Amino acid sequence: MNKEILYVVDAVSNEKNVSKELIFQAVETALAMATRKRYGMGIDARVSVNRQTGDYETYRRWKVVDDEDPDFESPERQILESYAKDRGFSIAIGDYLEEAIPSVEFGRIAAQTAKQVIVAKVREAEREKVVSAYRDKVGHLVMGVVKRADRKGIVLDMGENAEAFIPREETIPGEMLHVGARVRGYLKEIHQDMRGPQIIVSRSDVNFLIELMKLEVPEVSQEMIDIMGAARDAGSRAKVAVRANLPNIDPIGACVGMRGSRIQTVTNELGGKERVDIVLWNEDIATYVMNAMAPAEVLSIVVDEESKSMDIGVDGEKLSQAIGRGGQNVRLASELTGWTLNVMSVEEAEAKTQAEQQSIINLFMEKLDVDEEVAVILVEEGFSTLEEVAYVPLEEFLAIESFDETIVNELRDRAQTALLSQAISQDSHLPAADLLHMEGMDDTLAFKLATQGICTMEDLAEQSVDELTELAGIDEARAASLIMKAREPWFADDKAEA
Structure with missing residues (x-):
């Protein structure tokens, strides 16, 4: 029966292409389980198999614990340190006290248990081997063949016993992938669950679009063109911002390709229905936003840097185009630029701006006790709060042609007094x-x-x-x-x- 163990190890190792050591460990685990079934499931057993002869020995063991250890649970598996010393053993806490016991035969029951353990170990080893091969591919494109599809998602056959999973929420809405179809995807993560590591692939992630652009546009992979950002409604529309690193390159033309060949290839890979807009990136945020709003033509922009938002004015007849179906165009432009964009007609934008300016004018007239002419000058020069009037550097204030030093000092004093009164009335953050x-x-x-x-x-x-x-x-x-x-x-x- 000992040679039977060697035969099993050799056969399984060759068939499954896993190390013999892994199979020996599985056999030892199976024999230990068979031993517990014979002597009582409460005991702890260890089996040691000789790798050359197949002979094996069995030991019952107890873990040595401190006499005051509150986790002491079972005398069948644990032994107090003082008791171990009384029996003449010199052993440290945490080590195991072992005693040889008769071994069970590697018979039918043990062989059946060994088979179950070996299968589980082999599956675990194969899965880990596959995952290790894909761990360095996280964040890149992968290709597979659709193996099956159900309401939970799509399983891809990646070859060499590897499988990947596209969850339903990571598929492109409305796309039908048939069994046997070859598809690309973005390797998003390797997820660990109860069944072991699982390769998760996405076709709806914005990074899938970016990686496709890198694949189809050589200038991007060669770093002649940079992709500065992307926003995407999978299956419907996307925007990609690009810039050229060399002066003689047209980044939009390079990404679109001759007669749109490059961007068409990307679109086909995305299911054939997704429209991809290539946007020219600009370090000036207002210009960048105007480009991102294409095809809508922006006629006016009011920037609020503090709230990182913009009011965008467009032709009233083109308002629906600027907003897009379901707000898609403005939403994608907002995601692409990182700014909150409020789209309105030019008339509405002007009315809102005038109302805000009038509110500030009224504030200055009331709090600074000045006439409308002085308040208008302050607004036209960019002042919008009492704090700015009170604490803006003196040299900047004096640069206003309409004001001399006397007027500037008086305005600063009035603003500071108004702020002081405001702080007192609010009864908050008062100085000690x-x-x-x-x-x-x-x-x-x-x-x-x-x-x-x-x-x-x-x-x-x-x-x-x-x-x-x-x-x-x-x-x-x-x-x-x-x-x-x-x-x-x-x-x-x-x-x-x-």
Whole structure:
């Protein structure tokens, strides 16, 4: 029967192309399971097979645990350290105490158990072997043959006993893939589940489109053209932004190809129905957005950098084209550029801009106590908040031809007073008494610091000169002086302790 073990190991190893060591381990596991069935499933058994002769020995074993270990569960599998020492064994906690017991024969039951274990081990080894071969291909295109399709997704035969899975949500909507069809996909991930590692492929991921572009446009793979971004509604429409790294290359023409041959090949691979727009990337975000909105013609743009949004004005008759079916065009352009885009007719855009400007004009007239003419000049020069009027650098303010230094200083003082009153009325982020009365501090600066979370001398002492200069809009000399004044209590405490 010992030679039978060697025969089984040789046969399975050759048939399944896996190492003999893996099969020996499976046989040992099977014999250990047969041993537990004979002596009681509660025991722990280990079997050691001689790799040359096929002879094997069986041991019952106990794990040595600390006497105070709360995880001590079963005397059939564990033994206390003190008890092991009393029996004359010198063994450390965590090691195993073993005792030889009669071995079971490698008979029908053991062979059947061994077969089950071997099959499981071989499947696991084959799956790991396949996955290892594809681990470096994550993020790249792969090709396979449709093996079967159901409501859960599509199984691809990748060759050499490898299979991949396209989940239903990763397929192109409306696309019918028949058994036997050869298809490409984007290897998205190798997912680990209860059944082992699984190769997940996608045809709807935006990276599938990008990888196809790299495949069909040699200038992209040669880094003569860069793909700067892409947005996609799988099966319907997509936008790809490109730029040229060489001055004599037309990036859009290179991607489209002669008579549209290159982009048509990409479209065919995407199921034949998906329209792909090639967009010229530009570092100027307004120009980039105008390009991304194609085929709609943008007539006006109002940029709000703080909220990273834009109001886009188009011809009223072309409004539906600019928005796209179900908002698709503007949504893809927004995903491509990373900005929130609000599309409206030119008339609506102008009305909204005028309303916002009038609101700011009214704010300045009320809070700064100025007439409409002065408020309009401020708005036309780009001022939109009281904070900007109060703390914009003096030299920038003086660059306005309509204002002299006297008017500028008066406007700054009024804006700072308005902000101070606003902070007091809101009763939030008020400066503490020690900060208000600190030498070198004034009320306006104290309230401004409080809005930044610096409400006490202790808060001010923890700031650096660079931080305070940026937060308060003061020069480095004054910032350093204020910080040192705020830190004086620290030095006094150190002296007291000394």
